[in-house]
Amino acid sequence: MTSLATVFRPQMPPESLRGFVRAVEDAGFDELWVWEDCFLESGIATAATALALSDRLKVGVGLLPVPLRNVALATMEAATLYRLFPGRVLLGLGHGVQDWMGQVGARAESPLTLLREYAVAMRSLLAGGRVTTEGRYVKLRDVELGWPPQTVPPLYVGATGPRSVRLSGEVADATILTSATTPDVLRTARQLIDEGRAAAGRSGHHHVVVSLLTATGAGAAERLAADNEGAQAGVAGNAEQVAAAVRRLAEAGADTVVLQPTADEPDPAGFVRFAAEQVRPLI
Template sequence: MKQGVTTLGAVFRPQAPPERLRGVVRAAEESGLDQLWVWEDCFFESGIATAAAALAWTERLKVGVGLLPVPLRNVALTTMEAATLYRLFPDRALLALGHGVQDWMGQVGARVDSPVTLLREYVTAMRALLAGKRVTTDGRYVKLRDVALDWPPATVPPLIAGATGPRSLKLCGEVADGTLLTAATTVDMLRQARQLIDQGRAAAGRTDDHQVIVYLAAATGEGAAERVAADNEGVAGTAEDIAAAVRQLAEAGADTVVLQPTSDEPDPEGFVRFVGQEVRPLI
C-alpha cells in the first residue's frame, strides 16, 4: 500500500478566460506547486496553446494537458505539437490522450463508432512517431503513409491516457505509460481502476512503471461546501481536510493527485497558492 503521494497538482479550468492564465501560472510557480494542468474542453480553450504559454512563463513547473480528445485531432498534428513542446521544454510537458466527451465529438462531426479502437491506434502511432520511426499504418481510423518527424524528442516521454470504462482502463494499462482519472473517481473506484489497468499491463507483458493521476474536486474558504455540493463531488474545508482526502487517494493507488477547483471558483490564483503553500506541505 502506498504511504503518500509524490506529486500534487492543480487545475486551471477553462471556465476562466484565457487572460487569467498567466496569473494562475505565476501563482503555481511561486507557491512551489509540482504541476499545473489545463484542459481542452470544447469549446473553451486550446490545450496545446495554453500549455505552451504556461511553460514559456515558468522555469520549473510541469504543465499537463488533461486531456486531448483524439477524435478531434489528427495524430500527425498532435505528435508534431507534442514533439515541439517536449523539445522546447524538456521533462516539463505532460500530455494525456482520451476519447473526448462524445456529445462534443458529435457536435463537430468527429464522433467515432469505436473510441477504444481509435485510442489504441492513436497511442500506438504516436509512440512510434515520437520514437523517430517512419510510420505507415492503415487502421480503422488512423491512416499514415510514410510519416516521420523531422524533430522528434531526444527521449520518448511517457504517454498518458484518460479513461473511465473497464475496456478503456485495460487499454490504458496495455498501451499507455500512465492513466488519468476524473474527479468522479472515489477511493473504491480508484482501487478497481488500478486492478483493470494491471490486467491490461499483464496482458501486454508490461513491467515498466505506470503512473496513475487522479483529479480531486476541492474548495476552501467561504461557501466552499455549497460550491462542491453543486458540482456533486469533491472535498471542502481546510488544508488539513483536503490533505486527508489526498492521502486517501494515495493509499488507494494514486501517484499524483491534481486538485480541481469548482467551475465557479472565485479566486483561481488564490486556489493555486492555497494548494501549493498550505496543502502541499501536509502531503
C-alpha cells in the same frame, strides 16, 4: 510518494493564465495541468503558453480528445513542445466526450478502437519511427517526424470506463482519472490497469494521476455540490479535511493528486496559495 498538483480550468478566461501560472510557480508547485474541453480553450496553446511563462513547471494536458486531431498533426505539436521544454511536458490522450464529438461531426463509432490506434501510432512516431498503418481510423503512409523528441516521453491516456482504463494499461505509461474517482474506484482502476499491462507484456511502474475536486472557504459545500452533479468524490472543507482526502487517494494508488477548484472558484490565486501553504505540508 504522492505529489500534489493543481489545474488551470478552461472556464477561466485565457487572459488570466499569466497570473495563474505565476501564482502556481511562486507557490512552489512542480506541476500544473490544463484541459482541452469543448469549446473553451486549446490544450496545446494553453500548455505552450504556460510552459513559456514558467521556468521549471511541468505542464500536463489532460487531455487531447483524439477525434478532433489528426494523429500526425497532434504528434508534430507534441514533439515541438517536447523539444522546446524537455522533461516538462506531460501529454494525455482521450477519446473525448461523445456528445461534444458529435457536435463537430467527429464522433467515432468505436472510440476505443480509435484511441488504441492513435496511441500506438503516436508512440511510434515519438520514438522516431517511420510509420505506415491502415487502421479503422488511423491511416498513415511513410510518416516520420523531422524533429522527434531527444528522449521518448511517457504517454498518458485519460480513461473513465473499465474498458478504457484497461486500455490505458495496455498502450500507455500513465493513466489520467477524473475527479469522479473515489478511493474504491481508484483501487478497481489499478487492477484493470495491471490487467492491461499484463496482457501487453508491459513492466515497470505505471503512473496514475487523479483529480480531486476541492472547495474551501465560504460556501465551499454548496460550490462543491453544484460542480459535482451528485458524484461521491470531492472534498469541501479546511486544509486538514482536504489533506485527508488526498491521503485516501494516495493510499488507494494515486501517484499524483491534482487539486481541482470548482468552476466558480471566487479566488483562483488564493486557492493555489491555500493548497501550497496549508494542504501540502500535511501530505
